[in-house]
């Protein structure tokens with residue numbers, strides 16, 4: 001199999017979801033809008049607008065994980081939960097030496113192949 005990943009110039013994205021009926025935003029996507037009870041079609045996603053979730057955010061809480069699974073070359077990883085400007089919250093990896101609760105960060109998305117299996121899209125806060 002040929003690996004095309006090095007030719008992929010499109011940055012990976014993680015989507016938030018906006019209810020078309022009332023404008024409420026969610027991440028991850030719910031089956032039913034908590035505000036107006038609109039139902040999302042699980043196959044077509046009809047009734048919901050996808051948008052890129054990234055950019056400025058505030059660190060709500062974080063932790064340092066020491067006992068990493070076998071295969072990691074790092075001593076520890078930092079994980080945090082952030083809140084975006086639209087109020088949505090997401091968890092991801094922090095790439096900072098000294099994170100502080102309440103600090104302003106920028107969220108981006110990376111393809112992580114640190115664990116076995118298919119690469120997964122993750123949030124990285126820096």
Ligand SMILES: [Zn+2]
Nearest residue numbers: 019022033036
């Ligand atoms: Zn709604």
